[in-house]
Amino acid sequence: MANASKDCRTHPTPQFARSEWLNLNGEWDFAFDDQNRGEQEHWYVQQNFDKKIKVPFTYETKASGIGEQTFHPYIWYRRSFAIPSHLSDQRAILHFNASDYITKVWVDGTFVGQHQGGYTRFSFDITAALTQAVEHELVVKIEDSNSCAQPRGKQRWMAENFGCWYVQTTGIWQTVWMEFVNATxxxxxxxxxxxxxxxxxxxxxxxxxxxxxxxxxxxxxxxxxxxxxxxxxxxxxxxxxxxxxxxxxxxxxxxxxxxxxxxxxxxxxxxxxxxxxxxxxxxxxxGMRKVSIENGQVLLNGSPIYQRLILDQGYWPETHLTPPSEAALIEDIDRTLEMGFNGVRKHQKVEDPRYLYWCDKKGLLVWSEVAATYTFSDEAMDCFTKEWLDIVRQNYNHPSIITWTPFNESWGVSRIFTEKQQQKFTEAIYHLTKAIDPMRPVIVNDGWEHTISDILTLHDYEELGSAFTERYADKEKIVTNQVAHNRDKFALAKGYKYTGQPIIISEYGGIAFDEGSGWGYGNQVTNEEEFFERYRNITQAIKGCDYITGYCYTQITDVQQEINGLLTEMRQPKVDLKRVREMNQWS
Structure with missing residues (x-):
């Protein structure tokens, strides 16, 4: 049994913490079920699983104790637990902070429910399923797929990593826990x-x-x-x-x-x-704060705020999407602030609630995204919409979140530039988001080809500051699609007009060192001076454009084969972080 302190920081959901809760992380029995025989053979009762796994790390990670990266579509977990005697008259609520993708749960051989979605929290009241036994059996089946209709973000759907897509995440990847409550x-x-x-x-x-x-x-x-x-x-x-x-x-x-x-x-x-x-x-x-937009500026508490963001994908070498510890979350936030950034674009991931708690505590701005689908269909729209709306509701209370970003670079809506059906879908998501949360800006299709959007965000990995300055010299040409800012991509989808929104360069940089393998954006640099020459020129060019109101540098750390981080995967600085801070503070 664990007790949550009153500042909530040790609790799995710090914004809704009760004093008594039971952490179910740790060693569980585990089995692959590639032939999907488990339910037919009643694996949820009296089945010997042949492996052990350390929850909440997925089987693909080294930290899980398995470390197998081959995709398995059906997996099973099992563990026992006991309910403290002084809580036996309470309702028993079982919580999963995140499990990817379809989760089915049995307690003492009784099916208690299922949930679909890889990035949202869910719970079951398991009281009715509990037997009179002292030790209770919890069995979980996870069903995952390589479907591009499933919101998957940066998880690969092929056998090997490619581009900037990484090893998949299958199964429980955030804390599993229980709490005990009155019927009311x-x-x-x-x-x-x-x-x-x-x-x-x-x-x-x-x-x-x-x-x-x-x-x-x-x-x-x-x-x-x-x-x-x-x-x-x-x-x-x-x-x-x-x-x-x-x-x-x-x-x-x-x-x-x-x-x-x-x-x-x-x-x-x-x-x-x-x-x-x-x-x-x-x-x-x-937190008492107000986000608003006036005269092409994002305002925080009524004053313009220049957003100096860094792209953060939230991967670790031995645990992948799962934070290895609370200390690791705090370290990433502290490094971000140390480098002079005032916010993060949490990219294609909904982070552990404790991360958002520490952003709230330390004052780090957050743009909140969702994992993208990669096809457009009725199934994809259904899966995406439900998960996105759950994300907005579940994270609404965090003051650090100042922007919602449901779409990125036309992923899942690849023909949005001209196709009305895809355009209308993004409009619907915008308005649904605003119906739940009218407080925050919503960005529709971060990077290019916006439909309706509160901020106009542009991705541009131009290496030369002079070329950037020339391209953006005439704002009118950018916002009327006369100039493609990212090779062949334009700011707005056809049929939409610029209405005075703030303009932010929400991806740039991506400078990688020539290390013989891996990739970043553009030409790789060979030493620190080359890095800072390029970094300084392009950052100053962005800051020197009077109508641009912020930027997001790619990215905080290396991720698997992608080596354009300011830090390595192990969180070691590649360059002098004081000089990075100086670049961010220059005006």
Whole structure:
């Protein structure tokens, strides 16, 4: 049993943390099932699995203890667990932070449910399946595929790595854990800050509320350990919301805003009360900040912010998509800040919730993406839409996320430049995202061929600063598709017009050292001085363009065969990071 501290950082989901939870990571029994015989042969009861695996690392990784990179479409896991006696009268909720792709679950031989999607959290109430045994059996089957209709991001669908696509991720790749709750309990929260009115609106859902008549929700808000507001609201329905003014004398401006320079967070304790008895308690937090767009600028809390981002794919050599530890997540964030970047474009991946927690704590801006599909079909649209909307809902409360990026470089919508059907699909995703979250900008088709988009983002791996300056000298030619900014790619899809959006170079650089193997963008450099000469020229050219409002350098680390990182896969600097910081600070 593990106890979550009140700042939530050790909890698997730091923005919705209860004090008691059971970590199920560690050694599990494991088996491949290439012939897909397991369900027919009832592997979920009394089956001997022939391997061991260390969860949450996938079988493709060295850290799992298996390290086999051949694709297997059907795999099985099993482990036992015991429920502490003092929690035996509670509902038992089984959580998966991420498992790729279709997850089926049995407990004590009873099927409890399944989930589809590789990058979203899900849970099952397993109480009804539990037998009277002291030790319970948890069995999981994962079904994966090489289908390009499946949101897969940078996971390869061929037998070998190619281009910038890497070893696939199959199975459980984030924490599996349990918690124990009253039959009536908080199910979810949605927190919306409003700095203009100094208030926070907290929407909440309560499981089992309809069966109760004397429920109340107590909300205690603290900043720097001091309680500034206590609010109690009666709970009459399963879903409701409350708006709380948080203005206080703790700050001369009455509210402490969240910003990269001062990432202030308000701590929240939500206590569900029945007849004056606490029956559930959840810890969370929020940041007071506002993202808006005016006059071709992205504003944070009403002031323009020049975004200095770095592309971050979140891979490690021995664990792939899975962070090897919390310390590893913190190291990546600290390195990013050390190099003078103020944000990350988390590319083709939804990162571990603890990563976003530390971005919230340390003030690192985040552009949140989703793994792309690579075909356009009804199946692909269905798979993509559900997973993307779950991602937006699940990560809505993080103040560090300031931009949603559902599409990248026409992946999954390869004919978007001219095909109305694909254009309309991206419009639909834009509007669905805005329906859930009107606060944040949404980028539709990051890189080129935008349809409707709050920011116009361009990918350009030009090596020469002089050539970049010449290409972008006339803004009108870029935004009216008179000039292709990336070989044969244009800023907007046909039929769409520029409406004054901020313009950001959201991929550039990709400078790789000539190491005999691997690839980066363009010509490789042979020494540090060559690197900085190219890096300086192109970065200064971007900064020197008065209508460009930010950039994203590719990338923070090497990833498998892709060697254009500022750091190696092992997080060792390739160049003087102080000089990188100087380039970012130059204006």
């Amino acid at each position: 309990h908080l199910q979810s929260i949605k927190m919306t800050p409003d700095i203009d009115t100094s208030s926070i609106t907290i929407g909440y859902q309560v499981k089992g509320a309809e069966a109760k008549s004397n429920l109340a929700l107590k909300t205690e808000i603290q900043i720097e350990g001091k309680t500034i507001k206590t609010f109690i609201q009666s709970v009459d329905t399963s879903a409701s919301e409350m708006t709380i003014n948080i203005s206080s004398d703790t700050d001369e401006w009455k509210v402490k805003l969240w910003h990269p320079n001062h990432p202030n967070l308000y701590d929240v304790t939500l206590t569900l009360i029945e007849n004056e008895t606490a029956i559930d308690e959840v810890y969370t937090y929020f």
